[in-house]
Amino acid sequence: MLRKWFIAGTVALMVFYFGVNAKQPPNRIATSQSSSKDAQAKEKPSEKDSQTQKKSDRFIIKTRMVSVTVTVSDRNRRFVTGLTKDNFEVYDDNVKQEIALFSTEDSPITLGIVYDVSGSMNPLSQQSLHALKGLFDYSHTDDEYFVVSFSDKSKLIQNFTSVPNDIINRAVFIKPKGSTALFDAVYMALEKVKDGRHKKKALLIISDGEENNSRYSFGELRKALRETDAQIYAIGLGTGGSLPHITETSGGLTFFPMQYGEVGDIYTRIALMLRNQYVIGFYPNNESEVSKWHKLRIKVDVPKPLGKVIMFYRDGYQSSDQ
Secondary structure, three states: OHHHHHHHHHHHHHHHHHHHHHHHHHHHHHHHHHHHHHHHHHHOOOHHHHHHHHHHHOOOOOOOOEEEEEEEEOOOOOEOOOOOHHHEEEEEOOEEEOEEEEEOOOOOEEEEEEEEOOHHHHHHHHHHHHHHHHHHHHOOOOOEEEEEEEOOOEEEEEEEEOOHHHHHHHHOOOOOOOOOOHHHHHHHHHHHHOOOOOOEEEEEEEEOOOOOOOOOOHHHHHHHHHOOOOEEEEEEOOOOOOHHHHHHHHOOOEEOOOOOOHHHHHHHHHHHHHHOOEEEEEOOOOOOOOOOEEEEEEEEOOOHHHOOOEEEOOOEEEOOOO
């Protein structure tokens, strides 16, 4: 009897033992899952906190460097070289700026040639071709060129090349005819010069300056001129027409040869001008959130023996919306 009670008690204890332990794993798993969720909740920030963090991690650079190319010459139009950063002062809307970049390096240039082949150029075509040939006598070996010709329409007749003969061979067979779309041609060249591989960029216009067939107005062209860093130079054959207004807006010059033989001398001066320029850069300290036209003024202090000097540079720039 006692043996039966003993066996029954033993069985009961075993059932009780395994029953209790069989219920424990789910409780441990639940506890582990709960702890894991709590840990994840602590580690993972809320969506709102995440967005706040992203905003705090972002930063926006609102200021861009403004660079200005400056040519300095004496009264006899001889170029003044050897100046340093300390000789210049830059004012943006009459606020003095700190010069962050100063360079006088004779670097290669991307030069777009805008060549007038309209009917009004017919008496001057040989003179203009002579002028075009004179350009390359003073070129840098790594300069690159392209040519936009124009009469009633503008056309890219020579893509980027560093071989002057490519340009001469294209231009020599063009016969002047048609009306004159000068503004359209300059606008096309401004877009093309942006694709040049050299940082230093300029356009050279060979024309009598007449305009009678462009889709773009001068106001539209002037806006494009203000938004580019390329300087515009021109050889004005005949009266020169609109050329001074175009070149002055960009900080360049228009040259008027009085006689046929002066064309070569003018090309020498243009070539030397492109090789003897100062590049000045600054970060505007008064830049606003609104796009606006900024007036630039540059002062130069030169040694007294040089006397009065003349500077040519872009007189302003268009800031961008932030």
